[in-house]
Amino acid sequence: MIKRIILLCLFLQIVTVKAQTQVTSLTTEGLTNPLGIDNLQPHFSWQLIAKQRNTMQLAYEIKVAESETGFNKDLLWSTGKVISDQSIHIPYGGKPLEAGKRYYWQVRIWDNKGKLTTWSNVAYWQMGLLKENDWQAQWISPGYAEENDRPSPLLRKEFKINKKVKSATAYITAHGLYEAQINGKKIGDKYFTPGWTSYKKRLQYQVYDVSDMFINGNNAIGVMLGSGWYRGYFSLGNFKDIYGSDISLLFQLNITYTDGSTETINSDGSWKSSTGAVRSSNIYAGEVIDARLEKIGWATPEFNDKDWSGVKVQSFPKNILIGTYNESVTRHEKFIPKKIFTTPKGDQIIDFGQNLVGWVTLKVKGEVGQKITVSHAEVLDKDGNFYTENLRIAKAQDIYILKGGKQETFEPHFTWHGFRYVKLEGFSGELKPEDFEACALYSNMEKTGSFTTSNELINQLQHNIEWGLKGNFLDVPTDCPQRDERLGWTGDAQVFFRTASFLRGVNNFFVKWMKDLAADQFPDGSVTHVVPNVLADFERGSSGWGDAATIIPWNMYLAYGDKRILETQYQSMKNWVNYIQSQSKNNLWKQGRHFGDWLFYNVQDDLFGDSAITNKYLIAQCFYAHSVQLLINTAEVLGRNDDVKGYNLLLQEIKDAFLNEYTTANGATVSDTQTSYVLALHFDMLPEKLRQQAADRLAANIRRYDTHLTTGFLGTPYLCHVLSRFNYTDLAFELLLQKTYPSWLYPVTKDATTIWERWDGIKPDGSFENSDMNSFNHYAYGAIGDWMYRVVAGLDIEGDGIGYKKIRIHPHIGGDFNYVSADYKTPYGKLSSNWKINGNKLNLKTEIPPNTVAYINIPASSLEGITESGKNLSASKEIEIVEKKENSIVVKAGSGIYEFSIPYTMKK
CATH class of the missing domain: 2.60.120.260 (Galactose-binding domain-like)
Structure with missing residues (x-):
């Protein structure tokens, strides 16, 4: 009997623990246990697991120690109990951090149920090399005379270890690309390192824990280099040596032994160099490997390198070296x-x-x-x-x-x-x-979003969007991955960003890329067409492309809730706006080279003529206003009140100039195209009284083309959003489900497995578009994903709830769908929306992460017949009814899983 009571007590204790709130998913700088952090105030984030609905954090406590077991001894930092519901982006505020050291942290929280959680599992981060003199290694290049085809160099160094290794860290970078080994085994799982940045201003290094890669006695380091972006044939025109003609290595290995002693193995003049099987390697051309020339065992101990050349010690700068935060390939x-x-x-x-x-x-x-x-x-x-x-x-x-x-x-x-x-x-x-x-x-960015429907063609479109991202997010957001280009086009990246941020955790990926945008920005504030910039000096300053400087940082802030991106990029944002202002006369941006609505549907027929062509300066004026608005938004967040006031005045002048130059008194735009109305409406270029009739003109234009879009890169991302905003969601569904050219589903009917660059990359007769520009893996038109996720599934940010602290769940029922499901991993945890039509019922299931609140739009005109988890909605004590509209009821709910059943009549 006593045993049964004890077992019952243990069982109840386990159940109670599982029912309580738990702290999980600790990250430092958005990464799990990262190495090589060079920010002296790294940011901490965590998530909560809670079985009870409406769970919120009321307070937190963070502790940081120098060892996993040091939390009860002297601490580097202890916050004590901090009254706050903040669980993301909390900056370290303890004792100064040291280069190369590993630090450990844990957190606990108090929730609104009156409970204090147990301490979380221990997480850690390791600092990188923080100052130039932390680098003891020397830059080295091969000591032999290079051949014309530039075979990949092999660099090696042998050394002895006669003690037991406690820990060892390798710091590596290169001019070119590197693959490193210790004792014949690859270091890490990364490729194309050190990645592509604006090399003359910012060069990344990677950090590896190699503690378990050594043997007692002789050991060997081997590094193979490739020309890569640094000096290989690259860029439009197939140039080479864009950043330099050398190929070089910087390698530092810091070893700590169990007896407390340390040793450093550096790249220096003692290394040897040769070539091996890789006879040439270029990004566009490919690679030539001659296995007959392979030097078997070259990266292992005891290899005979007596015939190898020495190396050249170089004096390349180390003050541009930066830690790597973005996920490598x-x-x-x-x-x-x-x-x-x-x-x-x-x-x-x-x-x-x-x-x-x-x-x-x-x-x-x-x-x-x-x-x-x-x-x-x-x-x-x-x-x-x-x-x-x-x-x-x-x-x-x-x-x-x-x-x-x-x-x-x-x-x-x-x-x-x-x-x-x-x-x-x-x-x-x-x-x-x-x-x-x-x-x-x-x-290697984390998968954060998924989207499935009852329509298999749309599911294939979603598949194609995802694979367009995968194929083009290779260290930088490239336009295409196959031809002689593969460049970080700014316009493509900004139109796709919101879609990308749903599908993958792209925060660190774009933080890195935006810093390169600022680094390559010209002194006059103009933004280059590609980042990192490898084009001619005049390739800059286009509307819709340069606006990546403002659009991406603001949308990053919305998606991830990290104000640092605005602080870091503010001057770049401001410089871009000031550049446009300097190019404008009477507040009109009517000069410069612009791509316009790139690759729009260009139809010329007897009835409509060139009706799909949108005036490039009209487009420029819209993006000018949009960038100013985003700069105002950013200045408000950062407390730059003088800028808020000044740019608000400028914004009104820009919009007044737009009305005078590009619209009639009744709201018609001079181009009378889908893109002109989409941009004018999405960027609020028109006064309220003219907006609905402009939306009506947009709808009429779409109907004139037999319910087909005619938009290009700049108009397409906003098209369905504008239609939904102005009560044309049914028309947006028709466009989404259109199967004939031009449409999103036309490539799907042609067996596409990625997004195409052109609407008709393969024409209906099977022939191809112009081969000079016809990529079959180009993500820009995949920006429709953002509308599918935020409108069809209905997952979005509510008001000022940046980073999904406040959530809007507003699914739109339409098209031929009877089922739509979307999941998204917000900074706070899993968010989902799943709606399904079952006869005369609409079932809506949603999950809201802890420490957030959601406003759910239920498509119904009255509460009658609506249940949640089998109970009448009106009787629920956990859900607050906040608004009743003509066709929807808005309720407020905290964390948890909710299942609504709603009376529903299918539209005919």
Whole structure:
């Protein structure tokens, strides 16, 4: 009996603990246990797990220690009990932090249920090298004379360890790209390091915990370098040596032994250099690997390097070195051949079934000197032949030369390709599926959002949006991953940002990129078309592209709630607005080179003429106003009151000039295009009294084109948002579900697995658009995702609830959907909206994360018949009814899972 009572008590204790609020998901600078932090006041965030509804944090306590077991001893920082519901972006405020040291922290909170949580699990972060003299290593370059094809250098160093290693940290960067090994094993899981930045001003280094990679006795470090973005053939025009002609390494290994002693192994004049199997490597051309020249065991101890050259010690700067916060490129999905076939032209082709970015790993057995060529393509032509004209001058070929004999495995090191199909040349024998594997590579950002519906074509569109992001978020947000471009176009990035921030945790990715935007911004404030900038000096200052300087920081603030992005980018934002002002006369921006509504549907017919062409200066004026508005918003957050006042006056003058120059008295725009109305309405360029009739004109224009869009890169992202805002949501659904060209679903009907650059990359007759600009992996038109997530599923920020502290859940029922589901991992935890039509009932299920509050729009005209979790809504004590509208009821709810059943009549 006593045993039963004890067991019952233990069970009840466990149940009670599980029912209580718990603290989880600790991050430092938005990362889990990061290494190499060089911010002296890193920010802490956490999430709560709570079974009870309406759980909020009332207070928190953070402790920071120098060891996992040091929380009961001397602390570096203890906040004590802080009365606050803030659980994200709390800055460290303790004793000064030291270079290279690891720190540990934990947190507990008090909730509004009167409970104090247990301490969280311990998290940690490790500081990077904080000052220039923390770097004891020297820059080194190969000591031999380089060949024209620039084979990848091999650099090595041997050293002895005769003590037990307690901890060891490697700090690595390069001019070019690097792959590092210790004792023949790869350091870390990252690729294309140190990543791409504005190299002359900002060069990242990476930090690795290598504590378990050593052996007693002789050890070896080996590093292979590739030309990469730094000096390889790159940019429009296929230039080389953009940042420099050298290829160099900076490597520092700090070892701490169990006896308390330390040792540092540095890149210096004692290293050796040679070349190996990688005979050439360029981003556009691909890689040539000659296995006959492989130096087996070159990165292991006891390798004979007596014939190797020395190295050159260089005096390159170290004061531009910065820690890496953005997630590096890593391996992801693997694909086996979907089909192996021979084309009408006789080529041997492998179809992997997905347009992806990465490379193919192949296994082959053949004769010594046999050459295998792997070519890459996104599509086949209408006759079923391998098509590469749209790659322009990018060869996109990997060449492998066999050493012969045993089976050999090949894959590139310092290049990547955008492809669905590969062509094999020089391959003897049958192509077997098990010998080929395609590997996707992209920046390792956390997946945060999902979206599914009852419509399979829309689900494929969502798939294509996600793969457009994966293929083009490779250290920078590129426009395309396959041809001789792959540049960080600012216009593409800003139109896609809100979609991207739903799908992936892109905060650190874009913080890094925005700092490069500011670094490459010209003294007059103009923003370059691509970031990092590798184009001519005149390639800058376009509306809709340069506005990335204002649009992305503000939307980052909304999505993640971190004010630092506004503080960091404020001067850049202001400089861009001031540049536009300097280019304007009478408050009109009517000069400069602008891309306009890039790649819009350009129709010329007898009835409408050039009716889809929108005046570029009208577009410029709209974005001018938008950037000023975002600058005002930012100045208000940062308390820059003088700027708020001054730019508010300027904004009114800009809008007045727009009305005088580009609209009639009745609200018609001079271009009378979908894009002109979309921008005028979305950016509030028109007074209230003219807006609805402008929206009516927009709807009429869409109808004139048989319910087709005609917008390009700048008009498309806002089109459906504007329609929904002005009571044309049904028309927005019609556009979304349109299957014929031009539409979002037209490429889906053509077997697309990514978003296309053009609405008609493949024409209805199977022919191609102009090969000079026809990428089949271009994410810009995937910006429709933002409307699907925020309007169709209905997940959005409410009012001033930045970072989803306050949430709006407002699903829109329409189209042919009977089911829509979306999940999003906010900074506070999981948020979801799931609606389904069941006969005469609409079921709405939603999950709201702890420490937030949500305003839920229920599509009903009265409370009658509405239940939540089987109980009448009007009787619920956990839900507050805050507003009754003509066709919706707004309720306020705290955290938890809610299931509403609502009387519903299908629209006819």
